Amino acid sequence: NAGVTQTPKFQVLKTGQSMTLQCAQDMNHEYMSWYRQDPGMGLRLIHYSVGAGITDQGEVPNGYNVSRSTTEDFPLRLLSAAPSQTSVYFCASREDSANYGYTFGSGTRLTVV
């Protein structure tokens, strides 16, 4: 049981490039989300999904797109990378009930130069 798998673990992009951060979970969780963590701050929600075909914006959605074509996968796309998007990105999934908490991937460290 792998849990939540994120790829790649590290990435360096040039300003203006696009890329997709991959996230897959094998726990059959309906709820998935993407967060970013910047130094000295808590995680901030970018986008989330309550099931296949359903996505919604979180606190900091600008510059990012998501789609949820299957229960297992929830990729995050950076449309045109900017230095302000340098951060650590975490994908998470959750069972139906909030009291079980989210299971997080190990993160993708992204640097935009």
Added chain:
Amino acid sequence: DQQVKQNSPSLSVQEGRISILNCDYTNSMFDYFLWYKKYPAEGPTFLISISSIKDKNEDGRFTVFLNKSAKHLSLHIVPSQPGDSAVYFCAGDSNYQLIWGAGTKLIIKP
């Protein structure tokens, strides 16, 4: 507008003693509050949660207390162990969205 605040950036506790981590919130719409533990270069790990209608939840060495009138919650770890050294985050859950505090770095001294 910080909806969830952890005012202590760090806390140092002797091994075997009680660790108390605090969190304040402003949003009364949170359904649940959760505590996560995070080691460097890893994703956060879920520790314990509490429903907004409860005032206490216990799981082994971890107990979370919720004071709704003060909009304050705390995580107690008894006894503290060296492996507890990590950054601890509290978060409020409202409609599938987690709002996080900035974290408290807990250091357990031998």
